[in-house]
Amino acid sequence: MLRVLYSDLRFLLKHISLKICIGAAMGYALAFVVILKIIMSLVTEGSFLSGEDILSAYNDIAIFFITALAVMLFTPDFNNGTIRNKLVSGLRKSEIFLSSVFSGMIASIIMTVIVTLFEALLSIIFSEGFMTFNLAELSDNFLMLIVTAAAVGAFVTTIVLLFGGTKISYFAGFVVAFFLNLLGSEVATSLYPLNGKCTLTGAKLMLYTAYDRFMPFMHFEGYPRWDFLSYLTGSIALTALSIGIGLIIFPKKEIK
Amino acid sequence: METVFKSENLCKKYGKFSALDNLNIEIPKGSIYGFVGKNGAGKTTLIRILCGLQQPTSGSFTLMGKSFNDKEIYKERRRLGAVVETPAIYKDMSARDNLIQQYLLLGLPDFNGIEELLNLVGLSNTGKKKARNFSLGMKQRLGLAMALCGNPDFIILDEPTNGLDPQGIIEIRELIIRLNREKNITFLISSHILDELSRIATHYGFIDKGHIVRQMSAEELHAECRKSVRITVDDTKILAKIMEERNIEYKIFDEHNAEIYDVEIPFSDLAESFAEENSTIYTMGEHEESLEAYYLSLLGGENNA
Numbered sequence: 263m264l265r266v267l268y269s270d271l272r273f274l275l276k277h278i279s280l281k282i283c284i285g286a287a288m289g290y291a292l293a294f295v296v297i298l299k300i301i302m303s304l305v306t307e308g309s310f311l312s313g314e315d316i317l318s319a320y321n322d323i324a325i326f327f328i329t330a331l332a333v334m335l336f337t338p339d340f341n342n343g344t345i346r347n348k349l350v351s352g353l354r355k356s357e358i359f360l361s362s363v364f365s366g367m368i369a370s371i372i373m374t375v376i377v378t379l380f381e382a383l384l385s386i387i388f389s390e391g392f393m394t395f396n397l398a399e400l401s402d403n404f405l406m407l408i409v410t411a412a413a414v415g416a417f418v419t420t421i422v423l424l425f426g427g428t429k430i431s432y433f434a435g436f437v438v439a440f441f442l443n444l445l446g447s448e449v450a451t452s453l454y455p456l457n458g459k460c461t462l463t464g465a466k467l468m469l470y471t472a473y474d475r476f477m478p479f480m481h482f483e484g485y486p487r488w489d490f491l492s493y494l495t496g497s498i499a500l501t502a503l504s505i506g507i508g509l510i511i512f513p514k515k516e517i518k
Numbered sequence: 519m520e521t522v523f524k525s526e527n528l529c530k531k532y533g534k535f536s537a538l539d540n541l542n543i544e545i546p547k548g549s550i551y552g553f554v555g556k557n558g559a560g561k562t563t564l565i566r567i568l569c570g571l572q573q574p575t576s577g578s579f580t581l582m583g584k585s586f587n588d589k590e591i592y593k594e595r596r597r598l599g600a601v602v603e604t605p606a607i608y609k610d611m612s613a614r615d616n617l618i619q620q621y622l623l624l625g626l627p628d629f630n631g632i633e634e635l636l637n638l639v640g641l642s643n644t645g646k647k648k649a650r651n652f653s654l655g656m657k658q659r660l661g662l663a664m665a666l667c668g669n670p671d672f673i674i675l676d677e678p679t680n681g682l683d684p685q686g687i688i689e690i691r692e693l694i695i696r697l698n699r700e701k702n703i704t705f706l707i708s709s710h711i712l713d714e715l716s717r718i719a720t721h722y723g724f725i726d727k728g729h730i731v732r733q734m735s736a737e738e739l740h741a742e743c744r745k746s747v748r749i750t751v752d753d754t755k756i757l758a759k760i761m762e763e764r765n766i767e768y769k770i771f772d773e774h775n776a777e778i779y780d781v782e783i784p785f786s787d788l789a790e791s792f793a794e795e796n797s798t799i800y801t802m803g804e805h806e807e808s809l810e811a812y813y814l815s816l817l818g819g820e821n822n823a
Binding site: 265266268269272273276277278338342343344345346347348349350351352353354516517518 | 566569570571572573592593594595596597598599600602603604605606607608609610611615618619620622623624625664668
């Protein structure tokens with residue numbers, strides 16, 4: 263298991279996908295800041311850009327960057343046939359799966375850490391400062407983001423691996439990410455409407471609240487709203503679920 | 519006979535289509551096993567099952583003595599090297615980096631053998647050039663080098679000479695023979711180039727419609743390949759008449775060229791018969807049936823092997 267993990271980690275560090283995705287995410291954050299700055303200077307008089315705004319740039323669409331990274335890192339294994347080398351090298355499919363999921367989690371963390379640090383740098387340069395959070399809270403949020411990124415990385419890598427070798431693997435992750443993003447927006451706007459009070463009641467309120475509290479994707483929606491333990495529980499549950507399902511299905515999968 | 523791979527009534531179905539149909543095959547240890555069959559005959563399916571990429575629908579096999587349903591069979595696969603269909607390489611890495619990846623996968627303690635492997639397949643001067651920019655022949659050599667990592671006992675090569683130039687084909691052929699003789703590595707080679715295969719194979723397996731039609735050693739094949747006499751005459755109609763009278767099997771190619779399948783026939787007898795018919799024999803020579811011809815006579819295929 264460790265030998266394939268070592269090999270996979272070396273691959274991900276050497277592969278251009280990680281650099282491309284990090285570059286794209288940093289470019290997005292920079293463009294976000296520049297465009298907002300321009301809009302604010304031209305249109306909205308008296309408004310200013312806070313550090314929190316900049317820090318949320320990547321978070322809002324992180325799931326898409328993580329999915330893109332997983333697709334770019336793991337589909338070549340099926341397309342180039344290198345997964346065959348792993349099997350012929352005496353590795354079990356379960357070991358290959360686990361190693362890829364851990365690599366996906368690590369790649370997500372690396373990207374999230376680098377892009378968040380870059381956003382912090384942009385905040386120092388372009389924002390008027392942090393209006394809501396102090397340094398301790400920012401550090402907390404950073405830790406939550408890392409845990410979330412790891413869980414999301416495990417989830418999307420599992421999707422890519424389960425569909426690996428088929429054309430579906432290219433877009434299945436994005437479809438799921440898009441759907442979850444829509445669902446997340448719906449939950450967030452229902453629970454925390456911009457105008458007025460939350461009108462949800464009963465089971466729907468409970469479901470939406472549980473989703474908001476435990477679903478790791480929700481941690482990317484705006485500012486953190488729940489304690490670290492809730493984020494951690496949701497992230498661990500999603501990771502365990504992804505790995506569990508993957509370990510049942512992937513070993514039965516026929517490799518082309 | 520010690521075997522590295524043996525299957526019994528192996529079946530693989532894709533829906534209603536049987537890719538392997540009660541396939542029985544034995545690959546002797548230390549052999550160069552030429553695996554011959556038409557496209558879609560089941561060659562690659564068997565190789566995939568052997569490599570653990572797919573599971574058989576029914577039947578059984580043993581690999582290096584371990585049964586296919588033995589949970590430890592994956593350990594035996596560490597003694598395998600394989601190039602299945604296309605060379606499985608990391609396109610964004612150099613040849614050396616690709617071999618390092620394979621060394622890591624195999625859990626080898628150091629990278630000492632990499633330079634030797636690169637020299638062996640003629641890729642030592644590729645430097646940092648990415649495999650993406652390699653020619654097909656170079657990719658094929660790199661795939662072979664990856665299969666050779668960790669000194670395997672059994673190497674599976676699916677079309678190993680694909681994309682190689684004549685010089686490259688000769689080099690790979692010599693490399694296979696050398697590895698087989700010096701290190702006693704068993705090879706399973708599936709190839710469309712039957713003439714090339716006939717130069718190296720010590721054993722053959724002919725597969726058709728998912729089952730083995732015939733397995734034989736190179737000596738047995740040689741003994742079975744029909745000898746014939748290729749003959750050029752002024753009129754093959756007269757040749758046909760003479761052969762019919764003598765009840766000798768023959769085959770007409772065109773109005774001047776033909777082949778007769780009785781190599782014991784005295785030339786003087788034949789010349790006399792032609793003279794009686796006022797016909798002339800221009801040339802006559804003994805000809806041995808090639809692997810290709812034997813393959814066609816066995817499987818009667820028009821498609822490629």
